[in-house]
Amino acid sequence: MTRDPDRPRSYTLAGSRQFAARPAPGLHVVATPIGNLSDISVRALETLAGADVIACEDTRMTHRLTDRYGIETALIPYHDHNGASMRPKILARLAAGEAVALVSDAGTPLISDPGYKLVVEAAEAGFKIHPIPGPSALLAALVAAGLPTDRFLFDGFLPPKDGQRRNRITELKPFPATLVLYETGPRLPESLADLADILGPRPAAVCRELTKAFEEVRRGDLSALAAHYAEAGAPKGEIVLVIGPPAEEAAEDDDVDAALTRALADHSLKDAVAAVTALTGRPKREVYARALALTRTDADG
Structure with missing residues (x-):
């Protein structure tokens, strides 16, 4: 028409x-x-x-x-x-x-x-x-959660099947960023249980029915939130999960070198440095220096 x-x-x-x-x-x-x-x-x-x-x-x-x-x-x-x-x-x-x-x-x-x-x-x-x-639901949840907003990763809905869901969570585990996920009410208890099991006691927030009459933001670590919804049951409404980044742990030099070696095999120096910086949380300048040292060593050899 x-x-x-x-x-x-x-x-x-x-x-x-x-x-x-x-x-x-x-x-x-x-x-x-x-x-x-x-x-x-x-x-x-x-x-x-x-x-x-x-x-x-x-x-x-x-x-x-x-x-x-x-x-x-x-x-x-x-x-x-x-x-x-x-x-x-x-x-x-x-x-x-x-x-x-x-x-x-x-x-x-x-x-x-x-x-x-x-x-x-x-x-x-x-x-x-x-x-x-x-x-945008993901941005509304991010600013309401009270978790770091300087770097975040949005990954949509987790897979509904148990094995695929746990595999996806395992893939997300090393990202040094706040995670933002969508989830349905019926699947929330199981997803929180898997998140708590794989990611550990990270701080998180369950943001439900944002901007609506029954808006709720429930904060706690993943274990506490999983326990709450295991007892309370599946909630109603649209849900956004916001999960804090992993605790910063300084990667060992050998780990950085190993990651750089793998990355340099398939990527340019610039891309390899960017990937390993994101993976390890080490300063970019330091990772770049180690990458140069590795490439020089390979050239000398």
Whole structure:
């Protein structure tokens, strides 16, 4: 369905009807509230009201937002199950010069949702991608957790199967950064038990229903949190896990040299130094000096 060009483009804010200009042609990736509908930005409202169409995961979810703000833009479904058939249709709209808004059910699109493939194909086809920033569950949880924010690693959802989940946690263990994970309520007790078993008593926070009426941030070490939810049972709602980085332990020189030797076998000096610096937590300048020493030794030999 093509939008009637003569149809008013507007939205309602604080009881007042606001005019919305038509956005520039292209794909507009629009962040929407993760719970509290008041968290929407004015720019997001203008984009959604002015766009020719809104592509969304679940039209029922997005209707709650558009109805709240009196937005009449047509909605079309775009999700994991219809993505292959819908992407050509959306690309055809972009080719016709339309402004297409892309939203997820909540938060910033492309973060653990199906928007990624659409953005990749739109960009490859030469269409302009317009980011409209706003709410994000992972950032909201990170700032509420009370854990280091200078370096963090987001890894989405842990695998649902026990063996795969434990393997993934083991892979994440050495990263010298705060970990941010998504999890479902039913799987939370088992995931926390595995995290506590493999990562040890790291400080962590379970952030649940952020920005909603029953928002909760429960802090403690992983063992304590695992014990709590083992007894209390699976909670309801959307959950973000934030886990503190491993305690800093100075790597032995031999360990650094061994890691550099492995890295230098497959990578450039620069990339090997960066990888080993991240892995060991040793100062970059020191790792670089040891890498130079190793390469000189190999050359002399």
